Amino acid sequence: MKIPFSVPLIDADVIAEMQDTLTNTRWLTSGPKVRALETEIQKFTGGEFALCVNSWTSGAMLILRWFGVGNGDEVIIPAYTYSATALCVMNMGATPVMVDVKEDFTIDTEKMRAAITPKTKVIIPVDLAGYPSDYDAIKEVVNDPAIKSLFVPDSDKQKLLGRILIFSDAAHSLGATYKGVSSGLISDVTVFSFHSVKNITTGEGGGIVLNLPQAFDNEKELAFLRILSLNGQNKSAFEKNQIGGWKYDIIDQGLKVNMPDLCAVVGLAQMRKYKDELLPDRNNIFHYYVKAFSNYEWAIIPPFKNDGTESSYHLFLLRIKGFTEEQRNKMIECISERGVGVNVQYIPMPMLTLFKSKGYKMADYPITYDLYKNEITLPVYNGLTEEQLHFVVDAVIESYKTVSEKKE
Structure with a gap:
């Protein structure tokens, strides 16, 4: 008997959804299937604001770009994680500050506290293997008046938040709960992975869920992130392809990290069950x-x-x-x-x-x-x-x- 380490689920439902895309909707890049997958993610997590992208790494970079993280900034991460947690930071010009973990594989919050400096803009706890980090302890640290006094905002988003951003590396934790709260609603921002070996896969892909505090309009931030994911273009190719829909604008320096429908169909069929x-x-x-x-x-x-x-x-x-x-x-x-x-x-x-x-x-x-x-x-x-x-x-x-x- 041979048992591989990981096999993605490609069943009749996935094949039917793919067939529908290829023969009926006949649209391959971001379109109705991506929006349908985002809706399923919202329903499952309880989060109202979801955006699909083409990988966890690109989703993480998009969030760091949105928050204004760049040269001279620091982002605290655990040393025990896949390299993408650090590379997304480095790709934006910032410095990953690694700290040790506890015996349960999650970030050591005391070491995290000790690593915070005026350069710290974001903390990325990692839910390794799908087991959530201690978010109450993390929130206690970032909301500590002494820690908040160290925070030096350099962008409008940072000024609005007024503290270090808590951004969950939930690449593994779609379906996990922390003290009864669904992954996606535990921190300010959550990014899931839909890589081929994950619980839900789109081959390559990721999903962002926003849960920003009341100072933010999450709906508007999601709309802006959608634009940022399309090179800063205020219309998707699907929208431009509609009759009379050719006109568009580039409103910001974005990234090209959108998920195509051709990938979304696999995850869509899986998410439904x-x-x-x-x-x-x-x-x-x-x-x-x-x-x-x-x-x-x-x-x-x-x-x-x-x-x-x-x-x-x-x-x-x-x-x-x-x-x-x-x-x-x-x-x-x-x-x-x-x-x-x-x-x-x-x-x-x-x-x-x-x-x-x-x-x-x-x-x-x-x-x-x-x-x-x-x-x-x-x-x-x-x-x-x-x-x-x-x-x-x-x-x-x-x-x-x-x-x-x-x-x-």
Whole structure:
């Protein structure tokens, strides 16, 4: 038996939606299917203001551009995340300030507080594997009068907010809740990912949900972001294509990051059954692993539910107690030889060439390294059968035994 690490859900509903686009609407770039997907995101999250873009990274850059983040600014992020969290900051000319995480993989808010300077404009907590960060603690920090007094606004949006922006990297957490609040409504701005390996996919894509405080008109900000996502053009190609709709204006220096309908159709078909079918299925797969590995002292179960906070069950981050990085790597080789695809989420950024060259040092993030060195990500995706899950579990257990015996 061969079990890949991730397989996107392409079923009859997705194919029918694609067929409708190709034969009926006959529109490929941003149009009615994107708007329909945005509506489904609004319905699912409870957020009224959603915008689809062509990747999480471009959505993040769009938000930073909208907020006026640029040269000389700092954005605080956890060291344990995929590199896009840092690259979106660097692409806008700002500096990512990395801080260590806690044992639950989420940003350490005390270290975050210590990293804030007058240059800090944004904090990007990461809901790694779909488990939300401690947003109450983050909000307490940014609203602390002493922290707010450090904030130096350089743009109209920054002046209106009057504090550091909380922008959730929710690439993994569509469907998660924080103390009963849906991901999308927890922070000022949320950006989801619809990459091919995510819970909902458009192949490549992302979704922005605005939840700005009362000082902002979220509807107007969304309309402006839509324009910014189209090179600052005040009409989409679909609108210009209507009879008599040719005239347009460029009102700001935007980016070209809109999602095409051709991608949106895949996510649209999936979103319509995410709440009732796809998310519960992922929950069941995750809990199969929880039950199976809870019997073993060496298996460290990842966080998934606590006091009204619940994961989106995007990834199962199994950790192997007492293993070194080298032993973990050998265990992955053994699992792979048994026909199971696994992964590591993620190689910490300070270990990667780009970030090492910019002076980031792994020694500054000890918890991040401790979590990474013995972590193995197991397959979680719709369509996995109980027989396949049993096969995965057996492969992991037997591989642990193989490596442990060599250790002894």
